[in-house]
Amino acid sequence: MLLAMHLGVMMLMHVMPRFRRGETAGVWLIAGLVMLAGVAVAWLSLQPFRKLRALLSAVRDGEVHQVDGRYPDEVQPLIDDLNTLLRDREKAVQRAIATAGDLAHGLKTPLALLRQEAERAEAAGQMEIAASIQQQVDRMTRQIDYHLARARASASGASGNARCPVAECAQGLARTLTKLYAERAVRVTVDVPEDLQVRVQREDLEEMLGNLMENACKWGRAEVTVGFVDGAVVVDDDGPGIADAMREAVLARGVRADETAPGSGLGLAIVRDLAEVYGGSVELRSSSTGGVRALLRLPIDGRLS
Amino acid sequence: MALRILVAEDEARLAAQLAKALEDGGYAVDCAADGEQADFLVHTERYDLIVLDLGLPKVDGLTLLRNWRGSGIAVPVLILTARGSWHEKVQGIDGGADDYVAKPFRMEELLARVRALLRRASGFAQPELRCGEVVMDPATARVLVRGEPVRLTSHEFRVLLYLMHRQGKVVSRTELSEHIYAQDADRDSNTVEVFIGRLRRKLGVPVIETLRGLGYRLCCDR
Numbered sequence A: 001m002l003l004a005m006h007l008g009v010m011m012l013m014h015v016m017p018r019f020r021r022g023e024t025a026g027v028w029l030i031a032g033l034v035m036l037a038g039v040a041v042a043w044l045s046l047q048p049f050r051k052l053r054a055l056l057s058a059v060r061d062g063e064v065h066q067v068d069g070r071y072p073d074e075v076q077p078l079i080d081d082l083n084t085l086l087r088d089r090e091k092a093v094q095r096a097i098a099t100a101g102d103l104a105h106g107l108k109t110p111l112a113l114l115r116q117e118a119e120r121a122e123a124a125g126q127m128e129i130a131a132s133i134q135q136q137v138d139r140m141t142r143q144i145d146y147h148l149a150r151a152r153a154s155a156s157g158a159s160g161n162a163r164c165p166v167a168e169c170a171q172g173l174a175r176t177l178t179k180l181y182a183e184r185a186v187r188v189t190v191d192v193p194e195d196l197q198v199r200v201q202r203e204d205l206e207e208m209l210g211n212l213m214e215n216a217c218k219w220g221r222a223e224v225t226v227g228f229v230d231g232a233v234v235v236d237d238d239g240p241g242i243a244d245a246m247r248e249a250v251l252a253r254g255v256r257a258d259e260t261a262p263g264s265g266l267g268l269a270i271v272r273d274l275a276e277v278y279g280g281s282v283e284l285r286s287s288s289t290g291g292v293r294a295l296l297r298l299p300i301d302g303r304l305s
Numbered sequence B: 001m002a003l004r005i006l007v008a009e010d011e012a013r014l015a016a017q018l019a020k021a022l023e024d025g026g027y028a029v030d031c032a033a034d035g036e037q038a039d040f041l042v043h044t045e046r047y048d049l050i051v052l053d054l055g056l057p058k059v060d061g062l063t064l065l066r067n068w069r070g071s072g073i074a075v076p077v078l079i080l081t082a083r084g085s086w087h088e089k090v091q092g093i094d095g096g097a098d099d100y101v102a103k104p105f106r107m108e109e110l111l112a113r114v115r116a117l118l119r120r121a122s123g124f125a126q127p128e129l130r131c132g133e134v135v136m137d138p139a140t141a142r143v144l145v146r147g148e149p150v151r152l153t154s155h156e157f158r159v160l161l162y163l164m165h166r167q168g169k170v171v172s173r174t175e176l177s178e179h180i181y182a183q184d185a186d187r188d189s190n191t192v193e194v195f196i197g198r199l200r201r202k203l204g205v206p207v208i209e210t211l212r213g214l215g216y217r218l219c220c221d222r
Helices: A002-018 A024-060 A076-123 A127-159 A166-180 A202-219 A244-252 A267-277 B012-024 B035-044 B061-070 B086-094 B107-121 B154-165 B173-180 B189-203
Strands: A187-191 A223-229 A232-237 A281-286 A292-297 B004-008 B028-032 B049-052 B077-081 B099-102 B129-131 B134-137 B142-145 B148-150 B208-211 B215-218
Touching: A002 A024, A076 A127, A076 B012, A076 B107, A127 A202, A127 A267, A166 A187, A166 A202, A166 A223, A166 B086, A166 B099, A202 A223, A202 A232, A202 A267, A202 A292, A202 B086, A244 A267, A244 A281, A267 A281, A267 A292, B004 B012, B004 B035, B012 B028, B012 B107, B028 B035, B035 B049, B035 B061, B049 B061, B049 B107, B061 B077, B061 B086, B077 B086, B077 B107, B086 B099, B099 B107, B129 B154, B134 B154, B154 B173, B154 B189, B154 B215, B173 B189, B173 B215, B189 B208
Parallel strands: A187 A223, B004 B028, B004 B049, B049 B077, B077 B099
Antiparallel strands: A223 A232, A232 A292, A281 A292, B129 B134, B134 B142, B142 B148, B208 B215
16 A cells, blocks of 8 residues: 555656646546545554554453454554553552462461460450450451452452352352351352353452351351342341341441451451442342341443343 | 361461360360371371361462362361451362361360361261260260269270260270370270270260270160
């Protein structure tokens, strides 16, 4: 195309001046062709960038991890640099999460030791010291769990390139909870469409569903069911249920970092915060058996349910 | 309680505290400070339960657990770890663990879970162990015969507990002594006979049978 343009211009400059008169039509024709060729060159040379833009939005939506395909030699180095940048970014996020994890886990064993010291103090009759240490250990543990979960979610939630099958996740949790709550003999049933995927990092979905399902196992009498109703993942139990007025409080309790009430888990607050990181929500209602139904709404297949 | 427990935990003080609490509960306890040692002990000794830290040096706990389950070692495993996310719990249970406790933990809760796990592993549904007129409660280390408390030494208690967990089955002297003493203690099957003799006198009911050349059997249905 560039060659054709070049030829056209050459003709205009060198060949045309020989035909002095009556040749204007030919001159215009050639000039027109040159201009068309120019537009085509510009359009074609920008084509790779249009393709790139589509791929970048696919990267952002998490459909692909990097920009693939062959590009003109002028553009390829840019693509290579972009891919390196994407990989570096992913690595940096992974490193940051790993570091946060190491820090959290590094603190847990000393905390476990402190707790044993508190129990020893208690056994020696020093109740006040024991209670005070216990309280602070609990508080630190909750803080660590809460912020670790949040750090992981905001890192992965922001990158947006995650898909997680809900049924598989819930089944793994059901196996786990059946063992952890073996003494309670609660039956956990998962009834979720096999192909249902949410746009959430696996670890985060497990954290949200795990907390909801564990609550259900704690309070449920015999049956806990995970289902999918009206675009929300629901966890039902057949326990005593909670009063309407308490629902909001249960979700909010202990959220803002320095909650000190002993025994108030941050479980539900974590679920809510994680759901919000992904643009979702969690809500408590009554289940058909009078227990609690927890509704977890998360982005499904790119759209919010 | 019962029986022999391996504590695989690399933090020495925590391991010592765990061992002490478990021993106070009547178990014989060995400790391993890294993955290799834990693996060696599991392959050379017989344990009734393993308390396994995931963050062990040399070989990590999850790898060990998967290897054991892969090679048919079915000893109940309780994971005790700093890693408490649900993702990690699912991995642990799917790796073959029977229970999962996150640090920091209450010693009381851990002991309760150990007892529950041993009870489940031996197929008992009741917290109390019962054999005819003999009732024992591992949680409180109490033994009742016809409702009357009987005082047992810790070795006698362990012998009875082991037999209780294997009611109706033949237990050899070697097996019994292996489960009564921690790994480095002196093993002498004659002392087992001594303990059995004392147990029979103290219980006063004929529940322990001797099978010549084979060992002992707890017989409850007469």
